Amino acid sequence: MNRIRLYWILQILGWGAVGFIKIFFGTLSSGITSVVVWAFIVLSAFYLISTHFLRYIIKTYDWFKLPFSKLLGLTLISILGMSFVNFVAQILISVAFNTLNPEEDFRVLIILASLFESFLFYALWCLVYFLFHFLDNYNTSLKYEARINEIRLNHLKSQLNPHFIFNALNSVRALVDEDPVKAKTAITRISNMLRFSLMMDKNQTISFEEELNTVKDYLSLESIRFEERLKVVYDIEDEAYDYKVPPMMLQTIVENAIKHGISNFVRGGVIEIKCKEGVGEELYMQVKNTGVLENEPNLQVKGEKGHGLSNTVERLKLIYGENATFRIFDSGQEQVITEIKIPKRIKSSQSNKYS
Template sequence: MTAGFSDTERRIDNIWKIEQRRLYLICQIGGWSLYAAYMGVLLAIQGSLTWRSVADVVFTTTCLMGLSHLYRKFVIRHKWLQLTFPRLLLRMLIASVVLSMLAIPIGMLSTLWFSPASFRFSLFELLGPLIAGTFIFMCWSLAYFLYHYVSSYGRSLKLEAKANEIELNRLRSQLNPHFLFNSLNTVKYLVDENPNKAKDSIHQLSNILRSSLMMGKKLLIPFEDEIDIVKDYLALEQTRFEERLQISYDIKGDLSSFKVPPMMIQTLVENGIKHGVAQLVDGGEIRIKAWRDEEVLYCNIYNSGYLNPTNIPNAGYGIKNTEQRLWLLFGGKATFEIQNQDGGVVASLKLPKWQEEKV
């Protein structure tokens, strides 16, 4: 899993860096172009818009853009992007003042070249450009660091989503050999005792495996499809247990809009048979009840066994797998509980309706 995640992480990281550089260039050129346009509008309002003044604005803006680009390289080299905002704020202010001081001689030089007649030098008159330059570069800094934090957060979400997907695939892949092993054991008991039933069971097993393979690449499947798999599996198990296994279903309402992780309910049913019904001399019962309450699906799987509360971690393979998959898919919005109730064990699922935009 680690190798797969590293490859995925590198691909996402490369795409993210390319998109980041492209967006930076667009914002850098676009932002300073707007500044140049603003200065041109001011010149037009003042009635001093000439080719010399335009050249002055273009040259000065180009130099300021170059300064900001060098500032970005300095920020990356000295790892300012890894600093917390309180530590970063003072650095941003000092850097803006320094950049403004560097911009003043550039502006003076541009004026000497393109508008020498309007050139005046006074230490007092430098205060205005210093304050204005500091404000401009401070705005640039805030915009740049804000973009960085937002884009980094988006990247971390993508990596987290991919890690969750890889973990879900791992958990789901564990179910297939586990399920197959138990199902083949069921067929094995019938080969000598009842060859005809064994043939029927093999046919049922092939149907179950075909369904599981078709759904193998999906994180979620319709609840009705999962119930169909459960029914096929219980029919297979009933061939083995005969009258020792009683089955009942209580599915209420239209549940077609709800989705569940594939093989999840089947695994809980299998767990109930292995650790509940199969341990009883006279067998027992499996009851499946499902209903909805607005946008929430409830599903209870009952078996006639007994659960030792101190031994829940070892009570079955499906418990830990179910908890992990629900957490990765739904977070805290889905719940899973298993407890002794009504003379048996009840595994209770509560699932919200899946929103496609979460995928």
Template sequence: MFKRISRYWWCQILGWTAYSVVNLFFAYSFAGSFGSYFLVNLLVIMFFGMVATHLLRSIIKRLNWFQYSFESQMLLFFALTVSSGVIIYVGNTIAGNLYRYSWQQRALTDQTTLTFLLPIFLITSIWWLIYFVWHYIERSRNSQVDKLKLESTVKELELKTIKSQLNPHFIFNALNSIRALVDENPQRARTAITELSNILRSSMQVEKAETVNLENELDIVKDYLALENIRFEERLRVQYDIDPETLELPIPPMMLQTLVENAIKHGISRTVSGGTVIIGSHVRDTHHEITIENTGQIGGAATTGHGFGLQSTRQRLSLLYGNKASFNIYNKNEETVEAIVLMPLF
């Protein structure tokens, strides 16, 4: 039964009960006892206190008071304090006359009116202050939760948008590679199609994931490099410098493949004699460091961070890790370009 009572009514009951207990305590402390008249009068005040505050609360809820300006809410606060105090006073006076002796009965206005109203106004002001502050905190908390949910939704949509752009971007480049092999070497073209099928199957499995472990990403990269090796043959050399402890660490899906693709497209393919791609993965202090080193030199939008692949890498790192992650690409020396990705371990 108690579970059906709302939090609001629990606060009402406990709050007015606490008011009565405090009054009884002081009455007993100063007078040594209290009569039935005092107790009944206290119960009447409790009753009309609940009636007044609940009635006025229902009215202001319909008026959407929380949409008012601060100045309007302050005026509303004073109006509610006075109104609920007057309701309690009038209710207590009228109902009290029903059980008072004729010589004890009071008029609505007499010399004791102000003496009775002041403490009632104090109690109602406390009630409404708690009510306003409670809702202010509640709205602030809900607003913060809604903001976090919105940010999470926006981040998810942006990640999905980037991934939906990455796959067609990669497929277009892969199909161009296969097209170059169709007339020259049909057998190798068929092998290339098989490699592409493996890559697409792997990429579809991680499409809904925000991160995948490095080992799964490396499998995609190896299939991609096998495909590119058919086209470049001895012009493409690949080396791996992978710390086994990093294989289970999470990274954004297709990120490593995108960086390797960028290294081949803008580095190896532009060098007549080809070159080497070195893929590294290590733990540096509190970060997971991934390095892509390739033969070539930075030049043009695609290799200075304004190409699609590099922009998508920056965006996804920012969305997933904020300023805790970083991505840089630069000329390591006169023959080599290095891309470094740092992601937090925690």
């Protein structure tokens, strides 16, 4: 619903309810005439007009950007001033409808009660108005943040697609002339991987099984190229299949291990993939490969220019916030270990969008 329309509906219903309550209790106490009823209606209309004027002042001078202490002070002063003006308006309305009783209406207790009643009504209106504004802005901020994160995630995935496809095609290029049969097998695996890369855009997370199958296709393809120089070891616990992971996350880590590790050794090497459920509901993934870190881990992450490890780190941050961890380190003896831990659930601010 349009915010302006909602505002006017609430204004009319709210102050209309105030007028109805006054009329109802006036009828119960001593009975009232139609003239008094109209006086109450006009008073309710004055409440509506005066609060709308206050809203105009708030919006014109942008009170929402003021420090809380100053906003609170201005609001209290405004409520007190409007309460006094409201009392004057009540006197004028009583004069206009010939319902004024000077001996009764000008008693100190009656004046104080009238001012206190007006103060409560205006204070309640301000509380509801400010609360609605801040909650609406907070909700808008959450939607804006989710939308920005969605755009950034889609951008990161669009970077992965050409990078992923190029490496896959590069792996099969040498086989076309040397071994056509293996080339056909490799092309079939590339087809599976391309189908997966196209489908991944529909979801921010996929089942672990889907991701693992793509990794197996990729490593089978690379095994054709490296032959006996590449050995792959899987250690996957059953609990890992209960999790969802960002698409091509594990694939990117394995691809990095081949590109920066195995391919740099004439004798080749080993890739060990270990996935299990850690303490609490979190998935622990480890990729251990033959290789040596040439730079500090953080520098290597930044050096990927958005395609490899830095892409993975950014996506983990966007989807899981601080609940996911990533680290890569040299364990010695020509072994590099990459570890990732992700929770079973996406962070709350993204769950409605990406779960």
